[in-house]
Amino acid sequence: MGQGGLPPGQRRVEGFPRFGTHLSKPPPAVPVDPVIEVRGAVTGEFDLPLAELSALPRKEIRADFHCVAGWSATDLLWEGVLFETFYRAHLEPVLRPGATITHVGCRGLDGHEGALTIGDILADDVLIAVNLNGRPLDSDHGAPVRLVSPRQYGYFNIKHLSRIELLTAAPPITEGPVIRSHPRGRVWEEERHGLLPGRVVRPFYRSLIRPIRYLSSRGSRPSQ
Known part of the structure; x- marks a missing residue:
C-alpha cells in the first residue's frame, strides 16, 4: 500500500488539481444543449440529450481520485447515475443483435478518450457524475x-463526456512504447504502464507532476 492507506506509489495532495489534455488551454465550453453521442454496435446511432439522465436514479459515492502520475485527491463526494443503470436503460436495449460487447469507448469534449472493459465500466462504483x-x-x-x-x-x-462507443473487441493500440497507458489502469494493481511494471515507471511519472501543475494553472478559468 502507499502513503496513508492509498494504493501503491500514490501520495495525497491538498485539493483536487486540474488534469487532462491541452492543459495550457481553457477547458472546452459546455454546449447549450449537451448530448452523449452513442455509436458502435447498436441498431442505430443516436445522440442522447443529457436531460435524459434526470429520469434515472441518482447515487452518491465517496471515493479518492488517483492520477497515474502518483498524486491522489482524497475523500471526494461524487453524485450521478451509475453507468450500469445508464447502460441497462439506454444502451442495452439498442445493442445490435448477436453483438457481444467487450469494451466501451468514451470520449470527452476535450478530445481525450479511453476504452474500458465492459466488466470495469459496469462495476458498482462507476458513475456518470454530475456533481x-x-x-x-x-x-x-x-x-x-x-x-x-x-x-x-x-x-x-x-471528463466532459460526450461520446460512448460500444465495441466488440479491444481498440487498437496507438501509443508508442515509451508512454503507453495500461489497458485497464487498476490502481490497486498499480497498472500504470502498458509494458513496464508500475514501480519501475513511478519516478518518471512523478517528474511530470510539477510541469502539469504549471500548465494547469495557465489553462484554468473561472468555474462555470
Whole structure:
C-alpha cells in the first residue's frame, strides 16, 4: 500500500488539481444543449440529450481520485447515475443483435478518450457524475458530466463526456512504447504502464507532476 492507506506509489495532495489534455488551454465550453453521442454496435446511432439522465436514479459515492502520475485527491463526494443503470436503460436495449460487447469507448469534449472493459465500466462504483462535493461539476473537473471510475487511474475518468462507443473487441493500440497507458489502469494493481511494471515507471511519472501543475494553472478559468 502507499502513503496513508492509498494504493501503491500514490501520495495525497491538498485539493483536487486540474488534469487532462491541452492543459495550457481553457477547458472546452459546455454546449447549450449537451448530448452523449452513442455509436458502435447498436441498431442505430443516436445522440442522447443529457436531460435524459434526470429520469434515472441518482447515487452518491465517496471515493479518492488517483492520477497515474502518483498524486491522489482524497475523500471526494461524487453524485450521478451509475453507468450500469445508464447502460441497462439506454444502451442495452439498442445493442445490435448477436453483438457481444467487450469494451466501451468514451470520449470527452476535450478530445481525450479511453476504452474500458465492459466488466470495469459496469462495476458498482462507476458513475456518470454530475456533481462534485455537493455542487455541479465546474469546467476544470469535467462539466457538464464525466465518467468516474475510482478503481482506475485518472486517464479512464473521462471528463466532459460526450461520446460512448460500444465495441466488440479491444481498440487498437496507438501509443508508442515509451508512454503507453495500461489497458485497464487498476490502481490497486498499480497498472500504470502498458509494458513496464508500475514501480519501475513511478519516478518518471512523478517528474511530470510539477510541469502539469504549471500548465494547469495557465489553462484554468473561472468555474462555470
